[in-house]
Every structure is written in structure tokens, then in C-alpha cells.
Amino acid sequence: EGRSGGIVINDDWPGYSLDLFSYPAHYSGDLDCVIVPHGVIMDRTERLARNIMDDLGDHDIVVLCVLKGGYQFCADLVDRIKALSRNSDRTIPMRVHFIRLKSYLNDQSTEDLHILGAEDLSFLKGKNVLIVEAIVGTGKTMKTLLKHVEAFRPKMIKVAGLLVKRVPHNTACLPDYVGFEIPNRFVVGYALDYNEYFRDLNHICVISESGKTKYKI
Numbered sequence: 014e015g016r017s018g019g020i021v022i023n024d025d026w027p028g029y030s031l032d033l034f035s036y037p038a039h040y041s042g043d044l045d046c047v048i049v050p051h052g053v054i055m056d057r058t059e060r061l062a063r064n065i066m067d068d069l070g071d072h073d074i075v076v077l078c079v080l081k082g083g084y085q086f087c088a089d090l091v092d093r094i095k096a097l098s099r100n101s102d103r104t105i106p107m108r109v110h111f112i113r114l115k116s117y118l119n120d121q122s123t124e125d126l127h128i129l130g131a132e133d134l135s136f137l138k139g140k141n142v143l144i145v146e147a148i149v150g151t152g153k154t155m156k157t158l159l160k161h162v163e164a165f166r167p168k169m170i171k172v173a174g175l176l177v178k179r180v181p182h183n184t185a186c187l188p189d190y191v192g193f194e195i196p197n198r199f200v201v202g203y204a205l206d207y208n209e210y211f212r213d214l215n216h217i218c219v220i221s222e223s224g225k226t227k228y229k230i
């Protein structure tokens with residue numbers, strides 16, 4: 014079985030009505046629909062951990078968590094890998110390192126990408142690196158980050174991305190492990206933000222027009 018591009022969510026999928034789930038009341042009216050419920054994220058993450066264990070078991074890895082949006086996925090993925098390491102003969106000794114990227118203002122990608130906490134990644138030399146990202150859009154961010162990390166000469170680099178968007182000009186830079194392939198709409202929740210709002214929402218949702226206006230800066 015070749016690695017898949019993840020669970021495909023089609024463009025015509027209307028999502029789940031918010032009324033079917035619980036979510037913080039302070040966001041009522043700010044969201045259109047639930048596109049991936051929290052439980053499904055967790056189930057998919059469990060399988061991604063299994064795939065990572067199958068490929069990398071018995072290798073030491075350095076997990077490179079891409080903040081801020083990636084913190085929840087990274088924490089949950091690392092948790093699942095730890096559970097597998099506790100319960101099988103094969104284990105993955107892990108270190109976790111955090112870097113922070115910033116390129117978005119409102120829902121628009123900006124040209125300049127800032128990498129914080131990545132000034133000296135020389136400890137990555139000769140190591141197996143697993144980059145953990147919440148979402149890949151055009152792939153520009155991923156490409157820039159990969160180039161930056163490659164310069165420190167790690168032995169191997171793998172990328173886990175929870176979400177990959179179907180965007181017209183994706184630079185064909187796909188993660189090795191993909192949770193879901195989603196329509197090209199702006200999503201929030203599960204640590205993904207819109208101007209720092211919605212990180213405290215556990216489902217992945219599509220923001221509404223009024224939500225965009227309300228939290229615009």
C-alpha cells in the first residue's frame with residue numbers, strides 16, 4: 014500500500030452543521046460548518062502515528078513542531094507515537110523542538126516568511142527529522158522551511174501535515190504523511206487561527222464571512 018494523500022474531502026462536501034456538535038458559544042455566528050470533527054482528527058492521527066512507526070521505528074527522531082498552528086497536531090501525534098512505543102517492541106526515541114513561522118495576515122499569505130527559533134539548528138546534523146505542520150496551502154512555506162532545514166545536513170527529513178489544501182498553484186511539495194486533503198477554503202480550529210482567534214476550538218471549521226469581518230485587523 015502506497016502512502017495516500019489522506020482522507021479526501023471534496024469541494025461539494027457541505028460539512029456538518031455546527032448544531033450537531035458542541036463548540037464555544039463565543040464563536041456562534043463566526044463559523045459556516047464543521048469540516049473535520051475533533052474525533053475524526055484524533056482517529057486519523059492515530060493511523061498516521063502507526064504509519065510513522067512502521068517507517069521510522071527504531072530510529073531516533075527529532076520532531077520539529079511548526080508553531081503556532083501545529084502545536085495541537087504535534088502534541089497529539091507525539092502522544093500517539095509514544096503510546097505505540099510503550100506497547101510494542103519497536104520504539105521511536107523522540108526529541109521535540111519548536112520553531113515558529115509567520116506568513117499570514119487575515120486570510121492572506123504574505124510574501125515574507127519569518128522563521129523564529131531556527132537560527133541554529135546545527136544539532137540536526139546527521140539526525141532523522143520529522144517536521145510537523147498543521148496545514149499546507151500553496152506549499153511555499155513548506156518549501157522555504159525544507160530548504161532551511163536541509164542546510165543543516167540532517168540524515169533524513171520527513172514531513173507530517175494534518176491538512177493539505179487543493180490549491181491551483183500547489184508547488185507539488187506534499188508531506189510524506191497527510192491527514193486530510195481539503196477544499197481551498199480558509200479553515201480554523203484545532204490550533205489553526207484567524208488573527209489569533211479560534212485556536213480554542215477543537216473541530217476544524219470553515220470561518221464565515223461575518224467571522225472574517227468581526228476579527229479582521
Ligand code: 5GP
Binds near residue numbers: 122148151153155201
Ligand atoms: P502556504 O505557504 O502553503 O500557502 O501556507 C502555509 C501556511 O499558511 C500554513 O503554515 C498556515 O500557517 C497558513 N494557512 C494556509 N491556509 C490556512 C487556512 O486555511 N487556515 C489557517 N488558519 N492558516 C492557513
